[in-house]
Amino acid sequence: MSAFAAVRKAMNAGVPGIYNALGDLSQFYGGKRYLNYGYWTQGVDTPGEAADELVRLVGRLAELAPGDHVLDAGCGFGEQDFLWVREFGCARIDGIDLTPMHIESAGSEARRLGLQGRLEFSLGDATELRFSDASFEKVIALECAMHFNPREKFFAEAFRVLKPAGRLVTTDVAYSTAHIDRKFVRSRGVGFVREILFAAAIDRFWQIPKSNKYDMSRYSGLLREAGFREIRIENITAKVYPGFCRCLREFAATRPLRALDRWLLGDFARVLEHYPTYYSVSALKPAVSTPETAGPR
Ligand SMILES: C[S@@+](CC[C@H](N)C(=O)[O-])C[C@H]1O[C@@H](n2cnc3c(N)ncnc32)[C@H](O)[C@@H]1O
Numbered sequence: 001m002s003a004f005a006a007v008r009k010a011m012n013a014g015v016p017g018i019y020n021a022l023g024d025l026s027q028f029y030g031g032k033r034y035l036n037y038g039y040w041t042q043g044v045d046t047p048g049e050a051a052d053e054l055v056r057l058v059g060r061l062a063e064l065a066p067g068d069h070v071l072d073a074g075c076g077f078g079e080q081d082f083l084w085v086r087e088f089g090c091a092r093i094d095g096i097d098l099t100p101m102h103i104e105s106a107g108s109e110a111r112r113l114g115l116q117g118r119l120e121f122s123l124g125d126a127t128e129l130r131f132s133d134a135s136f137e138k139v140i141a142l143e144c145a146m147h148f149n150p151r152e153k154f155f156a157e158a159f160r161v162l163k164p165a166g167r168l169v170t171t172d173v174a175y176s177t178a179h180i181d182r183k184f185v186r187s188r189g190v191g192f193v194r195e196i197l198f199a200a201a202i203d204r205f206w207q208i209p210k211s212n213k214y215d216m217s218r219y220s221g222l223l224r225e226a227g228f229r230e231i232r233i234e235n236i237t238a239k240v241y242p243g244f245c246r247c248l249r250e251f252a253a254t255r256p257l258r259a260l261d262r263w264l265l266g267d268f269a270r271v272l273e274h275y276p277t278y279y280s281v282s283a284l285k286p287a288v289s290t291p292e293t294a295g296p297r
Contacts, residue, residue: 033077040243064088073126074144078106096124127153155226175213228283245269
């Protein structure tokens with residue numbers, strides 16, 4: 001099968017199709033089974049360390065504590081859940097994901113470590129949660145809500161399954177064109193159109209619905225409409241993409257890749273550095289429900 005036909009086949013199979021095609025990236029993450037860009041703070045040098053730092057940042061924002069029952073929506077291989085149990089002492093984490101391969105792998109690792117019962121992984125869609133109302137202290141979506149179709153359906157579901165005073169935390173990709181002004185376009189020169197087209201192709205490949213592409217003021221508005229309050233949003237792009245792109249380029253330069261793959265990885269890094277922006281988000285389900293914060297009917 002040609003590379004083009006393989007990409008088409010993966011895309012036609014939706015989110016599980018592309019993540020099956022992507023496979024396990026533990027070689028890139030130094031043996032860890034992450035699928036995120038990481039948080040590149042001082043002293044952090046490798047994708048695996050950066051991913052651990054992103055997971056710790058989310059743990060702090062969620063105020064994870066012993067006794068917490070946590071829902072990790074879009075858990076991937078569940079690597080972050082093992083860290084949250086180990087370092088934050090969460091009582092129980094339910095991880096759900098659309099990709100069967102991720103769930104099978106996370107579940108067998110939990111069994112291998114004797115953590116079944118404390119870490120439960122199951123297939124599920126973040127926009128249609130099978131959990132009862134008010135089941136969790138915390139709901140987390142680590143670098144995956146951009147896929148949820150649509151994201152606001154997940155916000156409503158997260159609000160429903162959270163207990164009063166529970167917290168939702170996401171790290172997420174936003175697609176605002178606010179930073180693309182004339183000066184920026186001139187600085188990109190003739191490559192601008194090619195970069196924009198490639199960025200659009202990447203988003204199609206990653207199954208990012210068009211309806212999820214908006215700026216963070218709309219993001220915040222949708223959280224409010226779902227009933228959330230105390231919404232805190234931080235732009236952490238500068239601590240996410242530059243470090244990841246540096247390592248991606250090093251990885252591409254030192255592996256025996258086909259010329260096309262090396263070129264694609266280089267272009268992917270260039271697009272990441274200039275177009276999307278990356279945010280951490282935390283929002284509270286009020287302890288006392290008022291008609292204004294009762295969430296959608
Ligand atoms: C970029 S990966 C992040 C995985 C993990 N959170 C991590 O940081 O390594 C996005 C994940 O979201 C999952 N996903 C996408 N859409 C989903 C949905 N509607 N419901 C549940 N999981 C979904 C994918 O299968 C994939 O595992």
